[in-house]
Amino acid sequence: MIPLRTDRPIRSPIVMNYIIIAANVLVAIVVSLLIRTDPDKAERFYNLFELHPTNPRVWQFITYQFLHDPSRLSHIGFNMLFLWVFGNSLEDRLGKIGYLAFYLAGGVFAGMTHSLISDGPVIGASGAISAVTGAYLALFPRSRVLVLWIFFIITWFQIPSLWFIGFSMARDLFGALGGRGSGVAYGAHIGGNLFGFVTGMTLLWLKLLPREPYDMLSLWKQARRRRQFRAATSAGSPWQGSGSIPAPLAADKPLTPEQLQLQQLRADIRKLFSNHQTEEAARKYEEILRFQPDTVLPEHEQLDVANQFFALGEYESAAKAYELYLQKYAKGSNGAEVKLLLGLIYGRYLGKKDMARELLAEAARQLPPGDRQDMARKILQEIT
Numbered sequence: 001m002i003p004l005r006t007d008r009p010i011r012s013p014i015v016m017n018y019i020i021i022a023a024n025v026l027v028a029i030v031v032s033l034l035i036r037t038d039p040d041k042a043e044r045f046y047n048l049f050e051l052h053p054t055n056p057r058v059w060q061f062i063t064y065q066f067l068h069d070p071s072r073l074s075h076i077g078f079n080m081l082f083l084w085v086f087g088n089s090l091e092d093r094l095g096k097i098g099y100l101a102f103y104l105a106g107g108v109f110a111g112m113t114h115s116l117i118s119d120g121p122v123i124g125a126s127g128a129i130s131a132v133t134g135a136y137l138a139l140f141p142r143s144r145v146l147v148l149w150i151f152f153i154i155t156w157f158q159i160p161s162l163w164f165i166g167f168s169m170a171r172d173l174f175g176a177l178g179g180r181g182s183g184v185a186y187g188a189h190i191g192g193n194l195f196g197f198v199t200g201m202t203l204l205w206l207k208l209l210p211r212e213p214y215d216m217l218s219l220w221k222q223a224r225r226r227r228q229f230r231a232a233t234s235a236g237s238p239w240q241g242s243g244s245i246p247a248p249l250a251a252d253k254p255l256t257p258e259q260l261q262l263q264q265l266r267a268d269i270r271k272l273f274s275n276h277q278t279e280e281a282a283r284k285y286e287e288i289l290r291f292q293p294d295t296v297l298p299e300h301e302q303l304d305v306a307n308q309f310f311a312l313g314e315y316e317s318a319a320k321a322y323e324l325y326l327q328k329y330a331k332g333s334n335g336a337e338v339k340l341l342l343g344l345i346y347g348r349y350l351g352k353k354d355m356a357r358e359l360l361a362e363a364a365r366q367l368p369p370g371d372r373q374d375m376a377r378k379i380l381q382e383i384t
Helices: 016-037 039-049 060-066 073-094 096-117 126-139 161-178 186-205 216-232 257-274 278-291 299-312 315-329 335-350 353-366 371-383
Strands: 002-006 144-151 153-160
Touching: 002 073, 016 039, 016 060, 016 073, 016 096, 039 060, 060 096, 073 096, 073 126, 096 126, 096 186, 126 161, 126 186, 126 216, 144 161, 153 161, 161 186, 186 216, 257 278, 257 299, 278 299, 278 315, 299 315, 299 335, 315 335, 335 353, 335 371, 353 371
Parallel strands: none
Antiparallel strands: 002 144, 144 153
């Protein structure tokens, strides 16, 4: 399975991840030219900058991350593809400097893990990229990954990032147990994954990163609440009384065909969200709006639907969903960010500059200092 993109909306311009990708590609080009012109010098270059576990130099824990096998284009190709697919969202959450520090530290930890279990030299960005995917799992476990499948047939489909990254981790673990002589630094991958996941969870636990409804820590807490609820109701329904509650005075009126259809659509949306099928849920929400244009879903579902439309570039639908969100949940923890996104849509895509200015000014006042507040001010300047 080859990842192509995720459905995680990017809210701020990506810079550092592209610089890291460009640095890897530039080093690969320079090394390829050096091999053609002076093979002996190229060999000395590798000996100086690849990581030697038996006699490591301090700088090698950084430099090995930017070297790749010049005989296999797939080595750097797949590494950079994974970094582009998963790294952009992580930079969006951590910020540019935070992301760079995390990426390099993940590579260092991966190199140290490799050095503990192997004495062979190692090169490649995959250890640092494994740290990126590990953190992605902690922060965005319910996002969906579009993957390309090439085996007997060629097709593509979406799967939850939890499954995709979990499968990759399991493959590395089995590879480490039985992959001697494979040429793959499974230890570096495992160390990177461990570093990334633990770091992501720690940042959430200490509230150094803003919490989101569907990060791994939130999912664990939701699962614990469900277990507690099932335990509390295992002896019977908490609403099942002893007969003291009087029967209803009159039977409920039968639902109209339109009400029945709306009821079914809502049930479909709940089921699609439970299966992590956000795009399909967004399409069902469009059907609901044809019947009831002011329908608002539960807060997190409404935000997910709006973000999905935004990611798809369907700005009219995204604006409608964000507008309805603000009508009901403007005072929620995501209110300022939604104003930023809606202001961006109004100003850049729908030509509603007056409405954009009002929303962006509010967002700039309400957002904490950082990339998102800077983005609100920047867009506000663009349209003023």
